[in-house]
Amino acid sequence: MSEVILAExxxxxxxxxxxxxxxxxxxFKKIIRQMGLKVTQQRLVILExxxxxxxxxxxxxxxxxxxxxxxxxGFATVYRFLxxxxxxxxVTEVRMGGLPARYELTPKRHHDHLTCVQCGxxxxxxxxxxxxxxxxxxxxxGFELTNHVLExxxxxxxxxxxxxxxxx
Amino acid sequence: MSEVILAExxxxxxxxxxxxxxxxxxxFKKIIRQMGLKVTQQRLVILExxxxxxxxxxxxxxxxxxxxxxxxxGFATVYRFLxxxxxxxxVTEVRMGGLPARYELTPKRHHDHLTCVQCGxxxxxxxxxxxxxxxxxxxxxGFELTNHVLExxxxxxxxxxxxxxxxx
DNA sequence: AATTAATTGAAAATTATTCTCAATTAGTTT
DNA sequence: AAACTAATTGAGAATAATTTTCAATTAATT
Numbered sequence: 001m002s003e004v005i006l007a008e009x010x011x012x013x014x015x016x017x018x019x020x021x022x023x024x025x026x027x028f029k030k031i032i033r034q035m036g037l038k039v040t041q042q043r044l045v046i047l048e049x050x051x052x053x054x055x056x057x058x059x060x061x062x063x064x065x066x067x068x069x070x071x072x073x074g075f076a077t078v079y080r081f082l083x084x085x086x087x088x089x090x091v092t093e094v095r096m097g098g099l100p101a102r103y104e105l106t107p108k109r110h111h112d113h114l115t116c117v118q119c120g121x122x123x124x125x126x127x128x129x130x131x132x133x134x135x136x137x138x139x140x141x142g143f144e145l146t147n148h149v150l151e152x153x154x155x156x157x158x159x160x161x162x163x164x165x166x167x168x
Numbered sequence: 169m170s171e172v173i174l175a176e177x178x179x180x181x182x183x184x185x186x187x188x189x190x191x192x193x194x195x196f197k198k199i200i201r202q203m204g205l206k207v208t209q210q211r212l213v214i215l216e217x218x219x220x221x222x223x224x225x226x227x228x229x230x231x232x233x234x235x236x237x238x239x240x241x242g243f244a245t246v247y248r249f250l251x252x253x254x255x256x257x258x259v260t261e262v263r264m265g266g267l268p269a270r271y272e273l274t275p276k277r278h279h280d281h282l283t284c285v286q287c288g289x290x291x292x293x294x295x296x297x298x299x300x301x302x303x304x305x306x307x308x309x310g311f312e313l314t315n316h317v318l319e320x321x322x323x324x325x326x327x328x329x330x331x332x333x334x335x336x
Numbered sequence: 337a338a339t340t341a342a343t344t345g346a347a348a349a350t351t352a353t354t355c356t357c358a359a360t361t362a363g364t365t366t
Numbered sequence: 367a368a369a370c371t372a373a374t375t376g377a378g379a380a381t382a383a384t385t386t387t388c389a390a391t392t393a394a395t396t
Contacts, residue, residue: 074345142325157310242376
């Protein structure tokens with residue numbers, strides 16, 4: 001089961017390490033084959049990294065982590081495979097401003113994102129009230145809701161402090 | 169094909185050249201001064217272009233359009249000014265995938281979109297309650313909210329009926 | 337084991353955007 | 367209106383993220 005840890009007052013989401021999926025090599029192979037691709041060591045390691053590692057990682061970060069376990073890995077392979085995974089919806093890509101894209105294994109449980117416009121930090125949240133209101137809006141216009149994208153953008157606490165420090 | 173239902177008698181942004189705002193040089197100067205900047209020919213021409221031209225233009229497109237009226241304009245000036253306008257919220261930046269950012273003069277009235285996944289029909293809506301809840305979420309995580317994207321996807325009434333007709 | 341088509345790493349290429357810097361210009365002061 | 371000064375400019379170099387190229391390697395098939 002996917003377990004989303006929503007720490008109240010979590011200060012530094014960059015550092016949170018969580019295991020959201022409990023996937024084995026068998027699952028990874030299945031995912032790769034479902035996309036009509038060949039099973040390779042590098043693809044398995046990338047998936048392993050996504051499943052076990054920090055949540056919203058950039059391609060560069062995946063490359064660096066993966067490079068430890070598998071030093072002959074090239075970053076082009078990481079980019080290529082992340083793109084494929086995104087196209088097939090196994091991975092969700094979050095983009096903000098000109099900052100590097102961040103990736104996560106598509107969670108089974110829905111959540112939305114709160115992204116820092118300055119440093120790209122991402123906080124996940126769930127809000128049942130908002131979900132309900134969305135349903136109401138859809139109903140009002142005669143729509144049967146299938147999905148939605150809600151991305152909030154703002155300045156995180158750290159970046160707010162940094163700005164003030166510079167001003168002084 | 170795709171039908172856009174717009175609250176205030178606006179036309180389809182994709183197809184028509186529309187004047188969302190009816191702004192004069194006086195307004196442009198005011199905008200520039202409000203940002204604490206000097207009024208220059210290039211800034212006026214850029215604003216004019218944004219106000220009169222197509223909606224959702226890229227920086228390159230702005231540069232090309234502007235270049236006709238004002239050939240000595242450099243693209244760095246366009247980028248620089250668009251950034252300033254965005255920072256000051258006179259312009260809204262929309263980013264999609266790795267594609268170049270698109271810009272539009274920030275509409276006076278904020279709205280979100282409800283899109284039919286079958287026929288592409290778009291309904292614009294406003295919901296103050298959702299907005300408020302978004303603020304609350306941001307606050308809870310220590311963020312200072314700057315903007316957001318909310319896109320609802322579903323099946324519109326017509327398409328629901330069409331599906332049922334086919335099934336029968 | 338032989339075959340072949342996909343995959344890989346390394347480096348080059350590309351794309352969007354930002355930065356640098358000397359020359360110009362807007363707005364102010366005289 | 368001329369002088370002043372700090373902001374703005376254009377051109378091109380620089381940067382950063384991502385994609386492409388291509389020859390060598392490897393997974394899956396025969």
